[in-house]
Amino acid sequence: MILVLVYHKVIKYPTFDLWWKTFDLQCSILKKHFKVITLDQVVEALSSGKLPKEPSVAITFDDGYADNYIYAYPILKKHRLKATLFVASSRIIKESGKRKNLEDYWKGKVSFRELYSPKSMWQANYLFLKEGKEADFLTQEELLSMMDVFEIGWHSKYHTKDFFQEKLIDIFDGKNYHWSVIHAYGEEPVKGFPLFPMKGSLCVLRGKVREEVKTFVKSLDDKFFQRKNWKEELRKELLKNFDSFLEFETQEERTERIRKEIEESIQDLKSITKVDVVHSAYPFGDYDPLLKEELSKRFVSAFTTEKRYITLQEDVHLLPRITVPKDMWSFLAILGKFLGSFLVRSGLRR
Numbered sequence: 439m440i441l442v443l444v445y446h447k448v449i450k451y452p453t454f455d456l457w458w459k460t461f462d463l464q465c466s467i468l469k470k471h472f473k474v475i476t477l478d479q480v481v482e483a484l485s486s487g488k489l490p491k492e493p494s495v496a497i498t499f500d501d502g503y504a505d506n507y508i509y510a511y512p513i514l515k516k517h518r519l520k521a522t523l524f525v526a527s528s529r530i531i532k533e534s535g536k537r538k539n540l541e542d543y544w545k546g547k548v549s550f551r552e553l554y555s556p557k558s559m560w561q562a563n564y565l566f567l568k569e570g571k572e573a574d575f576l577t578q579e580e581l582l583s584m585m586d587v588f589e590i591g592w593h594s595k596y597h598t599k600d601f602f603q604e605k606l607i608d609i610f611d612g613k614n615y616h617w618s619v620i621h622a623y624g625e626e627p628v629k630g631f632p633l634f635p636m637k638g639s640l641c642v643l644r645g646k647v648r649e650e651v652k653t654f655v656k657s658l659d660d661k662f663f664q665r666k667n668w669k670e671e672l673r674k675e676l677l678k679n680f681d682s683f684l685e686f687e688t689q690e691e692r693t694e695r696i697r698k699e700i701e702e703s704i705q706d707l708k709s710i711t712k713v714d715v716v717h718s719a720y721p722f723g724d725y726d727p728l729l730k731e732e733l734s735k736r737f738v739s740a741f742t743t744e745k746r747y748i749t750l751q752e753d754v755h756l757l758p759r760i761t762v763p764k765d766m767w768s769f770l771a772i773l774g775k776f777l778g779s780f781l782v783r784s785g786l787r788r
Contacts, residue, residue: 439783440480440489440748441472441776442496442741442759444719447503448510449556456764458509458540464762464769465517468495471773474519476589477717481739484754493780497521498741498759500593500719501563502529504537504573505556507580512540514587523588524719524741526597527706529566529575536579564617567598568626578710590711592718592737594640595703596621599722601634602642604684606676608633609669623647629663630655630672632683638724640699643692645684654679696732704736717741719759730755747776 447455468474473492480496483489497514499506502525514521538548557565562574581590599618608614610631619627622636624646631652634645654676662668676683687695707715716738720729723743733740734755746758762769 439776439780440475440483440494440496441772442477442480442498442748442757443772444741444743444759444761445497445499445510446501446559446761447556448505448513450505450509450553451555454558454764455556456762458513460764460766460769461510462513462516463766465513465519467770467773468497469517469519471777476520477522477591477739478589480748480757481717481754484748484750484752487750489748489750491784493777495776498591498719499523499588501526501559501597502576502581502593503556503559503562504554504576504580506588507576507584508537508539508554508556511584511587512544515541519587521588522591522717523581523584524591524593524717525576525581525707526593526595526721527703528595529572529597530581530706530710531571531573531575531577533577534579535577536583537577560617563597564620567617567620581710585711589717590707590713590715592700592703592707592715592733594638594721595699595706596639597721598622598639599636600639600642600644601647601684602637602645603635604645604682605635606632606673606683607635609672611669623652625652628652628656630658632676634684638720638722640696640721641724641726641729643686643689644695645686647683648680648685651676651680651683693728696729700732700736725756747779 448458448461449455473490473494475494475496477496499521537554542548543550543553557574562572566572598621599616600622610627610629610633612629616636623631704715718733718737719741739757740755741757741759743761744758745760748757760772
């Protein structure tokens, strides 16, 4: 069996995500007790029908945050570990320039206080969708600088979610939403906008909220939202006034959109890195037969976020990964469970 780990952010202080010192300790443990392999080696093992005889782990990162360069990259380099970074190509900052990172701090070139303080994943993506650019993502130069440690993989261009089902599940109140609603609505969300089930944009027929629905909500005065049960009242009004809330694209439009985004993002990455992109990861782990088919035409592998280990029976375009939580005990539990399963499968433990 092979365990593929997925990380997103490695941050400056032990708060909302994985602290860099915790990541440093995790890398020490992985290097000492496991064989850390590349995704090429994962695919080779499946192609040959021979899984590694040692408990093996592959390290992946998703999206392309600046902290991957500032904190994760120097730590991986220190431990001489390889990893793959699945990049959402639209997030890359086109200007040149590199920020100071942990390696500069270790060499005394910069104080720790001067190192960049990352935003949360929610903040970074919301602000990007709102402004079209966000400093919490990598610059081209930072991305290139990491390629001695990171292989660059595909993770879409826009990395968004969309409404996909005509089922009113909630009303927007300013707190209860995914950062991608600013994309799904096509504008800054307004209090009272209806909310529907969401999935990764590439794996669904995209449903856009009808303009007349948004206009109706915008016509309500402030006094309406001061009512005690305003959400329930608005739900009733919406259901009474509208037979449908979403306008869906056709299957042909969706297929064309998927192919265009895949091709554009591949070209984005290749124009920066000058190398072929061969591995991919489904945005948010969401996929369907059409998206899988399109990725299988272009990449030798595609990774999900299904919480399993890789065995010889795997479909190389539906490979599982396990997301690493921010606390050390949960990380050790993941490794312990994997090691126990590996030993049982290897016949070394009953």
